[in-house]
Amino acid sequence: MESIEYKCPNCNADLKFNPDTQKLDCEFCMSSFTIEEVKNACAEAENSIPDEVLEEEQQEFEEHTNLYHCKSCGAEIMADDQQTALFCYYCHNPVILSGKMGGKYRPSKVIGFKLNRDKAVQLFKNWVAKRRFVPDDFKSEQQIEKITGLYVPFWVADCKIKANYHGTGKKIRSWSSGNYRYTETKEFRVDRCADVVMQGIPADGETKIDDLLMESIEPYDYKELQPFSMSYLSGFFADKYDVDEAGVFPRIRDRATAASRKVIKDSITGYNSVVVMSEHYDILKTDWSYMMLPVWFMTYRYNDQIYEFAINGQTGKLAGTPPLNKQKLFRFCTILGAGISVALYLLGGAMF
Numbered sequence: 001m002e003s004i005e006y007k008c009p010n011c012n013a014d015l016k017f018n019p020d021t022q023k024l025d026c027e028f029c030m031s032s033f034t035i036e037e038v039k040n041a042c043a044e045a046e047n048s049i050p051d052e053v054l055e056e057e058q059q060e061f062e063e064h065t066n067l068y069h070c071k072s073c074g075a076e077i078m079a080d081d082q083q084t085a086l087f088c089y090y091c092h093n094p095v096i097l098s099g100k101m102g103g104k105y106r107p108s109k110v111i112g113f114k115l116n117r118d119k120a121v122q123l124f125k126n127w128v129a130k131r132r133f134v135p136d137d138f139k140s141e142q143q144i145e146k147i148t149g150l151y152v153p154f155w156v157a158d159c160k161i162k163a164n165y166h167g168t169g170k171k172i173r174s175w176s177s178g179n180y181r182y183t184e185t186k187e188f189r190v191d192r193c194a195d196v197v198m199q200g201i202p203a204d205g206e207t208k209i210d211d212l213l214m215e216s217i218e219p220y221d222y223k224e225l226q227p228f229s230m231s232y233l234s235g236f237f238a239d240k241y242d243v244d245e246a247g248v249f250p251r252i253r254d255r256a257t258a259a260s261r262k263v264i265k266d267s268i269t270g271y272n273s274v275v276v277m278s279e280h281y282d283i284l285k286t287d288w289s290y291m292m293l294p295v296w297f298m299t300y301r302y303n304d305q306i307y308e309f310a311i312n313g314q315t316g317k318l319a320g321t322p323p324l325n326k327q328k329l330f331r332f333c334t335i336l337g338a339g340i341s342v343a344l345y346l347l348g349g350a351m352f
Contacts, residue, residue: 149294164278170185307320
C-alpha cells in the first residue's frame with residue numbers, strides 16, 4: 001500500500017494533522033491549512049506537467065550532467081559532460097569527478113548569460129581600479145583568470161499574503177486670526193485589509209555563496225526566462241543546490257512581509273502622521289520555481305579569509321567586498337599626515 005505525504009503549499013515541508021483544530025499544520029513556517037485546501041494545492045501541482053515529460057527531462061539531465069566534489073571545502077559543482085572542472089571556484093583547490101547528477105536537481109527555468117567574459121573582466125577592472133588599498137595581486141591577471149561563469153541555483157517564489165493593518169492617522173491644520181494662533185488636530189482610524197500578491201521573490205539555494213551578495217546584484221529580468229536546456233551549461237559551471245524550499249522559506253517570508261508592508265503603507269496618504277496600532281501579514285500560499293540564474297563569480301583568499309565578488313551575468317550589476325591591505329593604508333596615512341604637518345608648519349611660518 002502506497003503512503004501519501006502532504007507537503008506545505010508555502011515551504012514544502014511535511015504537514016502534520018492537528019486534532020485540536022482539525023487542520024494540517026506546518027511546524028516549519030507555522031502555516032495551517034484545511035484538508036481540502038491541501039488537496040487542491042497538491043492536485044494543481046501534480047497535474048501541471050505530464051509525468052512522461054518530467055521523466056524524459058530528468059533522464060536527459062542525469063545523462064549529460066557531471067558532479068564534481070571539492071575535498072577541501074566540500075563544494076559540489078555541476079557541469080555538462082563536455083566541461084572539465086579544473087579547480088573549485090570557492091577555495092581554488094582541485095576538484096574531482098564524483099558521478100552523475102540526479103534528475104531531481106534539474107531546474108525548470110534558466111536565464112542565459114548576456115554578459116560575456118571580456119565584459120565581465122572589464123567591469124571588474126573598472127571596479128577594482130577605484131580601490132586604492134587592495135593587495136596588488138588582487139588586480140593581477142592570475143587572479144582575474146579565476147573569474148568564473150556560474151549558474152547559481154535559485155528558488156523563486158510567488159506569494160499570496162493576507163494583510164491586516166490598523167492605525168491612527170492625524171491631520172493637523174494651523175491658522176492665525178488676529179493675535180492668536182490656532183492648531184486643529186483630527187484623528188482618523190486607518191484600516192487596511194487586503195490580499196497582496198508578490199511575484200518573483202528570489203532566494204539562492206547555495207550555502208557557500210553569501211546571501212547578501214546575491215541580493216546585492218538583483219534584480220534579474222524574468223521576461224528573459226527560458227525553459228531549461230542542457231545547452232545553457234555549455235562552457236559554464238553550475239552549483240548544486242543544498243538548501244531546499246523549506247530552508248529558504250524564512251528569507252522568502254521576510255522579503256514578502258517587508259514588500260507587503262511597503263505596499264500597505266504607500267497606500268496611506270493624506271495624513272501628517274500615522275501611528276501603527278497593529279499589523280499582520282500572513283502568507284496563505286506560495287508557488288515555487290527552481291531556476292538557474294547567471295553570475296560571474298570570483299573568490300580571493302587573503303589573510304586566511306575568503307572574499308567574494310559577483311557580477312549579474314544578465315545586467316552587469318556588480319557587488320563585492322574588497323580586501324584591505326593595511327600596510328598600504330598605513331603608508332598612505334603616514335605620508336598624508338607628514339604632508340599636513342609640513343603644510344601647517346609652512347603656513348605657521350608665513351604668519352610670523
